[in-house]
Amino acid sequence: MTRWGMVIDLDRCTGCQACVVACKAENNVPFSTPELEVRNRVISWMSVLTIVEGEFPEIKERFLPRPCMHCENPPCVKVCPVGATYLNPEGIVAQVYTRCIGCRYCTNNCPYTLKYFNYFKPQWPKEMKNYLNPDVSRRQVGVVEKCTFCHHRLQKAKEKARVEKRKLREEDYIPACVQTCPTNALTFGDLDNPRSNVSRLAKSSRAFRLLEELGTEPKVYYLTEGEWHG
Amino acid sequence: MKSSQKKKRKILSLRVFGLLTASLFLIVILIVVLQTLSGGVKQPVAFNHRIHAENDLGCLDCHQLYEEHASSGKPSLEVCSGCHEDPLGESQEEAKLREYLESGKEVEWQRLYRVPEDVFFSHRRHVVLGEIECQTCHGDIGESPRPPKRPVKMTMKKCMRCHDERKADNDCIACHR
Incomplete structure (x- = not known):
């Protein structure tokens, strides 16, 4: 069985935010604005956390890109009263927007705070009208949304593979953030396939997961920075 | 009292x-x-599906995209001109089409079926890979003498029942996006 997962090499991440932009463009996530930022209402399925250490000019910056962790034991799913969010057989924590009633239990129960509520009607500048991705729905106001590992790409890849009468290959399906990362800090693939890059990297001695002690079993692994980071 | x-x-x-x-x-x-x-829905030309089907035209002859694309495609004027270059009959509707052909303006066929925005529906997936007949969802459209005003009702219940019978993926995100 396939179990999609991601490995993020923190040593390679330069904090360029290309993944953030790629995700927003791919998934029709509206722009963040200073006003939204002040009110803490920004939606960003992929967000890079910046940690500044030391005092200027002797500072060190560390970056932590955070997509949805796609937990094997997802706390958000446990509290959804309508089954709008669930763990699918391939390990993706899915969100069905039309089923969501906007109660925000899941947003509050996510220990990583990576689920986002649509407080406002999503809006784009007029010029952007034809730039939205037709493969992804625009979410309506009042529902929760989240990173889906770009599962619309999986839907298309599966169809393409069947038309070409072959099995789905791992490289047929990668999320937008992974595709765009200029330093290849993100790796995506099947964690259950022992020969895949992700499963190899996930077993590395540098690998760790966020808040592992909670027992959520995230499928996003991180590789720690080397000793030179201090 | x-x-x-x-x-x-x-x-x-x-x-x-x-x-x-x-x-x-x-x-x-x-x-x-x-x-x-x-x-x-009112069509600019009252297209007669039956008469076309009786003349051995298949669905694919006019709706040319559904074997390779997600949508089935509206017939272009070029498709019509393939047969109607010269008048084939005396019907009023054909005369209307001839006007379009002479002016070179595309017929503004009105959309009858709309897939909800949050649903991924691919005709190729259903017709080519699933080998489902057009009639299964669209009804006996081939026998209608005039364009239907309303689409055949399609519900998620119907979709899921069919998926269940044919052992297709019934996972929510196999269709919802």
Whole structure:
């Protein structure tokens, strides 16, 4: 069985935010604005956390890109009263927007705070009208949304593979953030396939997961920075 | 005396109630009839599916995209001109089409079916990979003499039942996006 997962090499991440932009463009996530930022209402399925250490000019910056962790034991799913969010057989924590009633239990129960509520009607500048991705729905106001590992790409890849009468290959399906990362800090693939890059990297001695002690079993692994980071 | 008055009042109230129900019923019927007569999708040319099917045209001859794309495609003027370059009959609707052909302006076929925004539906997936006949979802459109005003109702229940019968993926995000 396939179990999609991601490995993020923190040593390679330069904090360029290309993944953030790629995700927003791919998934029709509206722009963040200073006003939204002040009110803490920004939606960003992929967000890079910046940690500044030391005092200027002797500072060190560390970056932590955070997509949805796609937990094997997802706390958000446990509290959804309508089954709008669930763990699918391939390990993706899915969100069905039309089923969501906007109660925000899941947003509050996510220990990583990576689920986002649509407080406002999503809006784009007029010029952007034809730039939205037709493969992804625009979410309506009042529902929760989240990173889906770009599962619309999986839907298309599966169809393409069947038309070409072959099995789905791992490289047929990668999320937008992974595709765009200029330093290849993100790796995506099947964690259950022992020969895949992700499963190899996930077993590395540098690998760790966020808040592992909670027992959520995230499928996003991180590789720690080397000793030179201090 | 008192009891007969009570009886009268009772009969009166019953009559009023009956009258009200009857008028309400009539209004509802009127609304339904008006709705079916007016509204719906009106096509610029009253295309006759039956006559085309009788002349050995398949669905793919006019809706040319569904074997390779998600959508089935509206027929372009070029497709029509393949047969209607010269008049084939004496129908009024063909005369309308001839006007379009002579002016070179595309016929503005109106969309009948709309997939909800949050649903990923691919004709290729269903027709080519699933080997489903067009009629399974679209009904006997090939036998209709005039364009339908309303689409055949499709519900998620129907989709899921069919997916279940054919052992297709019934996971939410196999279709919802």
